[in-house]
Amino acid sequence: MTELLLEVKGLKTYFYTDRGIACAVDDVSFSVEAGRTLAIVGESGCGKSVTSLSVMRLIPTPPGRITAGEILFNGTDLLKISEKRMRSIRGNQISMIFQEPMTSLNPVFRVREQISEVLKLHQKLGKDEALDKAVDLLRQVGIPSPESRVHDYPHQMSGGMRQRVMIAMALACDPRLIIADEPTTALDVTIQAQILELMDNLRNNTGAAILLITHDLGVVAETAEHVVVMYAGRVVEEADVKDLFNDPLHPYTRGLMRSIPGTTAETDRNRLEAIPGVVPSLLNLPHGCKFNDRCRHAFDRCFEEEPRLLTPKAGHLVRCWLFDDKEAE
């Protein structure tokens, strides 16, 4: 029996804008087991980043607000604790790696100051101890000659190195959960492979769980064990990684996989199967299933009633009426 580290139940995060209420995250539930990697995958605007920010309680309020749900971390509901207590968890037991290593590091502070800050705050280390630990962390994430690089400013480093610094900061306090929001999107493929490898090793060595937020199905296939697919603020499919890639059920997931060039055996100049249309605006979602206007299997019921999450086979959830009669016992 593995230990449930993070359990999100019925999370709703809404943004109250002048043009109406945007339901960025609407009734999302998932859980992360200790030492495992869960990927949340989806296109821009599907709510994956808002989900991760909700877990960190970093939703800008106003306009945003978490209106319902529970976020249980080690059994404690993060939505019920005081901001002071949240601050002792954030960056400490739960840490975050952001997408843009260029903009998420402060350009006017040296790397050592940025890593030390976390250590001084959460672990009450002194200046010298913090510096030693910072060098140590840089070595762990594979930065060559960390003793001298620790004194660099972010602009003196390459994109890959900056992302390593971000990871070092996230690791500083031995977190139980690392939220990685598109950690390799801004990087070149050869550097991306290095960072993914590094994250894999760190997870194995530290036993931390990883919540990976990404749009890249290739990255998901290579690093995650369990996958949640989101569309228009909702979970539309959830399964183990092998199950999801070998037998995708939701028309949206299938469409996504087919629209990646080179996934079919014959890659000669044939047409890609694109999903028609665009992701609907969160302010103006279609009635019924949110994917009905782009779905080629849509039938009457899809326009009237939003599907609930069905379980056509064990451990594989899908939000689609096509599977209503195939529900497993």
Next chain:
Amino acid sequence: MTHRENADQLVVLKGIRKYYPVKEGGLIGEKSAVKAVDGIDLDIHRGETLGLVGESGCGKSTLGRVILRLEPPTQGEIHFDGEDVLAMSSNQMHGLRRRMQIIFQDPYSSLNPRQTVGGIIGEGLLIHKVGTKSERTERVRHIMEVVGLRPEYINRYPHEFSGGQRQRIGVGRALALQPELIICDEPVSALDVSIQAQVINLLMDLQEEFHLTYLFVSHDLSVVRHISDRVAVMYLGRLVELADKRELYDNPLHPYTQALLEAAPTPNADVVKNRKGLTGDIPSPLSPPPGCHFHPRCPHVMDRCREKVPAFQVHKPRHRVRCFLYSDETE
């Protein structure tokens, strides 16, 4: 002044170099140069899609801009349809610009937010004084239809469109003057996967319909594999490999190409990757390593790789590679 060696060649590049002078260490520092493009020989055949891949900073975008003479090369020759582009007067160049166009990466920053869609797509027609005003409007409406935009949106502004639609506007702008060559500079990198597929399909349909020639610049190996006929791989300003698409992907020769193909994540959960990959970063183009630029990261590095630059030679028919592993040179 014709320099046509083969009627099949639309663009011939010879020894193209593009250096950007920089001063190191402030105002009184020493002068040096970023060798963004460092001696490229390349032909683009009429009607083909030539994929140009490489990582950031390898000079692939610069090369695209040099071909269009948006940036003058430091050295080298460019021939377009047999004519020497660099020898042209600005008048002649003006005429030539109709025949070559570019689609940019970022559909947000590459469209003027204060211009309507009609203005953006029709600007080239206006500059080249094509037809009367009503004929131009008609042409713009037709182009919009061709690229999958509703013609009644002709007076809308770019911010009223989604990313994918904006990229269609960018494609429409490139298409308006019926060019022969279009440089596609990372045209789908900023788009979501499902939208990316729509734009790739559009580009391929248009190529067939209008007999276009593409130079498709991208860092995404799977997109390049899908769309290209031939693929060139670039590393730090130099070409390291060039072959037909299938040959390159099935039988990559250069260690860098092999590493690139290995590093690209595949959406298949059953493939267990041994991600040994490449170590180290891409060196700065300001101070590239001597000899073969790739040698500090190369798993097969030999002594002479550190000293001499391997030639870009034909290894087998239609497959060129710049690597001493395949060199017959004896020392």
